[in-house]
Amino acid sequence: MAMVAQQHRESSSGSISKQNSSIDSGKYVRYTAEQVEALERVYTECPKPSSLRRQQLIRECPILSNIEPKQIKVWFQNRRCREKQRKESSRLQTVNRKLTAMNKLLMEENDRLQKQVSQLVCENGYMRQQLQTASAATTTDASCESVVTTPRHSLRDANNPAGLLSIAEETLTEFLSKATGTAVDWVQMPGMKPGPDSVGIFAISHSCSGVAARACGLVSLEPTKIAEILKDRPSWFRDCRSLEVFTMFPAGNGGTIELVYTQIYAPTTLAPARDFWTLRYTTTLENGSLVVCERSLSGTGAGPNAAAASQFTRAEMLPSGYLIRPCDGGGSIIHIVDHLNLEAWSVPEVLRPLYESSKVVAQKMTIAALRYVRQIAQETSGEVVYGLGRQPAVLRTFSQRLSRGFNDAINGFNDDGWSLLSCDGAEDVIIAVNSTKSLSTSSNSLSVIGGILCAKASMLLQNVPPAVLVRFLREHRSEWADFNIDAYSAASLKAGSYAYPGMRPTRFTGSQIIMPLGHTIEHEEMLEVIRLEGHSLGQEDAFMSRDIHLLQMCSGVDENAIGACSELVFAPIDEMFPDDAPLLPSGFRIIPLESKSGDAHDTLPTNRTLDLTSSLEVGPASATTAADASSCYNARSVLTIAFQFPFENNLQENVATMARQYLRSVISSVQRVAMAISPSGVSPTVGPKLSPGSPEALTLAHWICQSYSYHMGAELLRADPLNGDTVLKNLWLHQDAILCCSLKSLPVFIFANQAGLDMLETTLVALQDVTLDKIFDDTGRKALFAEFAKIMQQGFAYLPGGICMSTMGRHVSYEQAIAWKVLAPDENTVHCLAFTFVNWSFV
Numbered sequence: 001m002a003m004v005a006q007q008h009r010e011s012s013s014g015s016i017s018k019q020n021s022s023i024d025s026g027k028y029v030r031y032t033a034e035q036v037e038a039l040e041r042v043y044t045e046c047p048k049p050s051s052l053r054r055q056q057l058i059r060e061c062p063i064l065s066n067i068e069p070k071q072i073k074v075w076f077q078n079r080r081c082r083e084k085q086r087k088e089s090s091r092l093q094t095v096n097r098k099l100t101a102m103n104k105l106l107m108e109e110n111d112r113l114q115k116q117v118s119q120l121v122c123e124n125g126y127m128r129q130q131l132q133t134a135s136a137a138t139t140t141d142a143s144c145e146s147v148v149t150t151p152r153h154s155l156r157d158a159n160n161p162a163g164l165l166s167i168a169e170e171t172l173t174e175f176l177s178k179a180t181g182t183a184v185d186w187v188q189m190p191g192m193k194p195g196p197d198s199v200g201i202f203a204i205s206h207s208c209s210g211v212a213a214r215a216c217g218l219v220s221l222e223p224t225k226i227a228e229i230l231k232d233r234p235s236w237f238r239d240c241r242s243l244e245v246f247t248m249f250p251a252g253n254g255g256t257i258e259l260v261y262t263q264i265y266a267p268t269t270l271a272p273a274r275d276f277w278t279l280r281y282t283t284t285l286e287n288g289s290l291v292v293c294e295r296s297l298s299g300t301g302a303g304p305n306a307a308a309a310s311q312f313t314r315a316e317m318l319p320s321g322y323l324i325r326p327c328d329g330g331g332s333i334i335h336i337v338d339h340l341n342l343e344a345w346s347v348p349e350v351l352r353p354l355y356e357s358s359k360v361v362a363q364k365m366t367i368a369a370l371r372y373v374r375q376i377a378q379e380t381s382g383e384v385v386y387g388l389g390r391q392p393a394v395l396r397t398f399s400q401r402l403s404r405g406f407n408d409a410i411n412g413f414n415d416d417g418w419s420l421l422s423c424d425g426a427e428d429v430i431i432a433v434n435s436t437k438s439l440s441t442s443s444n445s446l447s448v449i450g451g452i453l454c455a456k457a458s459m460l461l462q463n464v465p466p467a468v469l470v471r472f473l474r475e476h477r478s479e480w481a482d483f484n485i486d487a488y489s490a491a492s493l494k495a496g497s498y499a500y501p502g503m504r505p506t507r508f509t510g511s512q513i514i515m516p517l518g519h520t521i522e523h524e525e526m527l528e529v530i531r532l533e534g535h536s537l538g539q540e541d542a543f544m545s546r547d548i549h550l551l552q553m554c555s556g557v558d559e560n561a562i563g564a565c566s567e568l569v570f571a572p573i574d575e576m577f578p579d580d581a582p583l584l585p586s587g588f589r590i591i592p593l594e595s596k597s598g599d600a601h602d603t604l605p606t607n608r609t610l611d612l613t614s615s616l617e618v619g620p621a622s623a624t625t626a627a628d629a630s631s632c633y634n635a636r637s638v639l640t641i642a643f644q645f646p647f648e649n650n651l652q653e654n655v656a657t658m659a660r661q662y663l664r665s666v667i668s669s670v671q672r673v674a675m676a677i678s679p680s681g682v683s684p685t686v687g688p689k690l691s692p693g694s695p696e697a698l699t700l701a702h703w704i705c706q707s708y709s710y711h712m713g714a715e716l717l718r719a720d721p722l723n724g725d726t727v728l729k730n731l732w733l734h735q736d737a738i739l740c741c742s743l744k745s746l747p748v749f750i751f752a753n754q755a756g757l758d759m760l761e762t763t764l765v766a767l768q769d770v771t772l773d774k775i776f777d778d779t780g781r782k783a784l785f786a787e788f789a790k791i792m793q794q795g796f797a798y799l800p801g802g803i804c805m806s807t808m809g810r811h812v813s814y815e816q817a818i819a820w821k822v823l824a825p826d827e828n829t830v831h832c833l834a835f836t837f838v839n840w841s842f843v
Contacts, residue, residue: 029071034063039072043079048841050813052801097218097329104333106201108180161249161257167295168257168281174319175293179335184208189362190562200334200370204358210318210341211355213362215370220331220377223290223324227282229373230322230336231292236372237365238403239265241273241411245280255283260294263312265407267354267565267591268640269430269458271347273411275312281321293321311413316341322369334373338365350460351638353594359563360594375521394579395518399527402553405585406569409454409642421453421656429457429663431656450649452584455659456642457667464674466566466590466637467559472673473568473588474554477512477530480669483548485662486532489584489645490548490572514766515808525555529577530570549575551583556590566590586643588670593636641666700751700822701728704740704834707822711796716836737814737837740822743830747772750832759840761806775804787819791833796820803843814840 031039038061042049049057054072058064064072177183189202200217219226234240241263248258257279264274280294296316323335344355354360379392409432412418417436435451461469473480513531530550551573556566569587643663647655705727708716717730731738737759740751749760749767757763762770776784780802787797799817806812814837824831 029067031067031075032063035067038063039075039079043076046841046843047076047080047083048839049076050801050815050839050841052813052815053841053843097331164257164279165251167279167297168251168255168283168293171279171281171293171295171319171321172283172291174295175291175321175337176323178212178319178337178339179214179321179323184212184214184339186214189213189359189367202362202367204362205339210316210339211358211361212318212337212339213358213366214338215334215336215362215366217334217370217374218327218331219334219370219373220381221373223326223332226324226332226334226373227290227292227322229376230369231280231282233262235400236369238368238400239267239364239407241265241404241407241413251281251283253283255281257281259297264315265411267410267589268351268638269410269456269642270638271351271355272313273311273413274315274342275309276315276317278317287325289323289325291321291323293319295319313343313346315343334370336366336369338362350636351593354591354638357563357594360565360591363561363563363565371520371522371524378521392518395527397579398517398551398583399525399553401583402551402569402571402585403567405571405583405644406567406587406589406642409585409644410456410589410640412454412456418454429455429660431455431660433652433656450647450652452644453647453652453655453659454642454644455656455663456640457663458638458640459667459671461590461637461639461674463635463678464590464637465559465677466592467557467561468677469590469639469670469674470554470566470568470588471557472677473670474552474557477532479673480666482662482665483532485658486548486550486572489586512766513769513807514763516763524558524561524564525553526557528552528554529573547575549573549577551577551581563592563594565592584644584646587641589640591638591640593638639670641670697751698728700740700831701731703822703824703831704731704738704751706825707795707834708820710823711794711820712818737840738834739837740832740834741772742832747833755840756837759804759806759812759837761808761810766807770807775806777803777805780804784819791819791821792830804837806842811843812837812840813843814838 038057042053042057046053051069051073054069054076058067058069058072174183185206185208186203187206189204200215203214205212221229229236233243243260243262246259246261248256251257258281260276260278260280262276262278264276266273276296278294278296280292282290282292284290294317296318318339318341320337320339322337325333325335327333338361340361342355344352347355408416412420412430412432412434417434418432419434421431421433432454433451434454513533515529515531517527517529519526528551530552532548532550549572550570552568552570554568556564558564567587567589569585569589571583571585573581573583641663643659643666645655645659705716708714717727717734732753734753735755737756738753739749739756739760741747741749749770749772752760752762752764752767757767760767760770760775773781780799783799783802787799791797797819799819801813801815801817804812804814816838818836818838820834821830822832822834823829
């Protein structure tokens with residue numbers, strides 16, 4: 001230490017020799033406050049700078065000139081380690097708080113179950129006594145019925161505040177008995193076990209009138225904020241068309257009573273929509289808990305428009321609501337209960353399971369409410385980061401507008417201006433027209449000379465997993481979509497650019513690039529921008545790009561989510577992507593119908609794949625035969641398709657004919673896809689874009705590692721032993737970016753590990769649309785071309801550090817790149833080229 005201190009003193013005096021100026025890089029260096037501040041500024045911009053960046057930092061910052069580059073590298077390593085430890089400590093504290101709250105909830109659940117057991121024991125004893133004294137029991141039962149029913153009818157007088165307050169207090173009592181008591185026999189929601197990483201505890205009703213679901217969870221928001229969010233039902237319940245408060249007056253105990261009229265969209269064209277006329281009571285309990293409870297009122301309560309209400313079937317809401325209890329360490333514990341009678345008699349018999357399933361209510365309302373509140377909590381705390389620099393609220397609004405526009409198209413309400421144009425009885429293709437609708441927002445309007453035309457249809461699917469079908473429709477758009485139709489719809493975004501399809505022929509290149517924008521905390525919903533590349537076939541503008549951009553929302557891709565609806569909704573959007581862009585949504589909705597045999601066995605293995613890229617999930621690989629899959633999945637679902645098109649008055653008939661033909665074409669394509677992916681079909685897996693020589697993910701991982709060892713004389717993966725799935729898992733989690741590209745005239749990437757996808761800022765699906773030349777700058781391309789002959793002759797080459805480009809246009813620096821040939825051992829041929837980018841970071 002004395003030697004080090006002496007060297008520092010000599011350095012500060014400026015009289016050190018060349019030999020003494022070199023600091024032993026293995027010894028500790030004490031940084032000044034100014035040096036630490038300079039390093040912290042760089043760390044904020046780039047936590048993992050490359051060697052080039054570190055050398056540049058020393059040159060640009062004189063106060064760091066006496067520090068060796070290796071010591072700078074060590075400082076950044078230590079800083080990342082401290083940051084990781086801090087995050088881990090914070091994560092563990094959060095997990096501890098969640099576990100404490102979860103333990104409290106489980107203890108309460110245990111108490112409730114014990115009370116339920118005691119109640120059942122008492123009922124059993126009562127039944128025995130009743131069997132022994134039948135006549136006495138009959139008299140007792142009649143008298144009890146008289147006592148219970150007489151006052152209940154008297155409380156139904158909702159014409160005066162006193163009667164409403166009595167109903168409100170009764171609703172509060174019944175709701176609390178469901179939320180924390182034994183009024184309903186709750187059973188655990190299938191496939192959703194409670195744990196430290198789960199959103200909450202979910203249960204559904206068993207053998208009760210109507211359908212009911214319950215959720216309990218911990219949220220880092222104050223009770224008043226949570227109540228405000230949950231009372232705004234249209235913001236989180238996608239099927240809620242409108243909610244209007246007609247009357248609100250204070251209750252004598254400091255609470256408020258509201259009379260509410262709510263309209264709910266129909267999920268398919270085969271059923272009418274629902275509405276509710278309810279009383280909503282908000283109050284605070286003695287223990288400080290906030291309660292919002294609600295129930296249906298008897299009476300007409302038709303809403304603002306009696307004529308429009310004729311399109312709805314009046315449903316009943318039994319005592320439901322939210323119990324929000326503040327926690328000592330901050331945040332709140334929420335109990336949510338939804339108990340409905342959806343009047344299943346009013347729908348076709350094939351759809352009745354949809355209206356009689358507590359699982360569907362749980363997914364659409366109860367679980368959705370808790371997830372939405374948790375999403376807001378994480379966005380408020382800054383834990384959620386979205387793409388393209390958009391604020392979470394903006395992207396959330398886009399998702400809501402896509403969903404609302406799609407629901408409006410499916411339902412076609414008269415008060416929105418929709419009228420039925422024709423209905424094809426052969427295929428049930430419905431054509432509806434809206435001449436009053438305009439593509440407009442608050443500050444960005446687009447006049448439509450004619451109006452909007454919607455072609456829609458519903459069909460029954462047998463033994464087709466909704467999540468698998470939606471994934472295929474999302475990843476293989478060219479299999480069912482017509483680029484010219486997409487181009488026609490996109491023309492609605494440009495004033496005066498309407499043209500009937502075929503007037504300006506366009507060639508679709510087949511390239512579909514998916515750019516992620518954001519997703520919910522459990523990835524049950526994704527928002528993304530799709531770019532479809534096209535070029536005009538006309539001579540006058542042959543070199544003009546005709547790329548089309550679509551804003552797309554995809555949900556329900558988890559095959560294990562029991563009762564969840566799967567959707568793919570999209571709308572053309574201007575390439576500038578303004579916040580107030582007009583949207584005209586179209587898409588698909590697949591609703592599972594509960595199987596009579598139960599849901600426990602109605603799920604497919606999660607590792608069932610569509611093609612090579614979708615099979616690159618880390619986990620045990622297994623081959624599922626058609627017979628095995630058929631035995632584990634046997635269910636029906638309803639597919640609803642709706643496509644919207646703008647039109648001019650003089651082209652209405654032409655557009656209607658085009659829309660009808662296009663919808664029939666889409667239905668035919670979807671039926672072919674459904675037959676292919678059905679476990680009972682001839683071909684249970686779908687992969688039309690795979691070349692016959694493409695290996696599966698596990699095989700490719702072995703080839704990459706074996707070829708690296710053969711050419712380099714070293715192991716790519718350090719873990720031992722590397723057997724079976726361990727190779728793929730370790731390759732996927734490797735710290736350096738590893739990518740593989742095809743050996744074609746225009747090389748495209750066919751594989752990337754997690755670090756590679758992060759570096760390119762893309763997904764496995766979109767990776768196949770990224771070419772090798774797009775990621776390198778001019779210097780990188782020259783270095784690659786110079787070494788290409790060496791790679792093919794010698795089998796590998798080292799490329800110098802440089803800059804490459806992500807798909808989002810960001811620059812990425814790397815210290816070194818290694819390229820090698822990936823050999824197929826059995827065939828002794830070169831399958832592809834592999835690259836690894838060492839110590840990469842965003843500039």
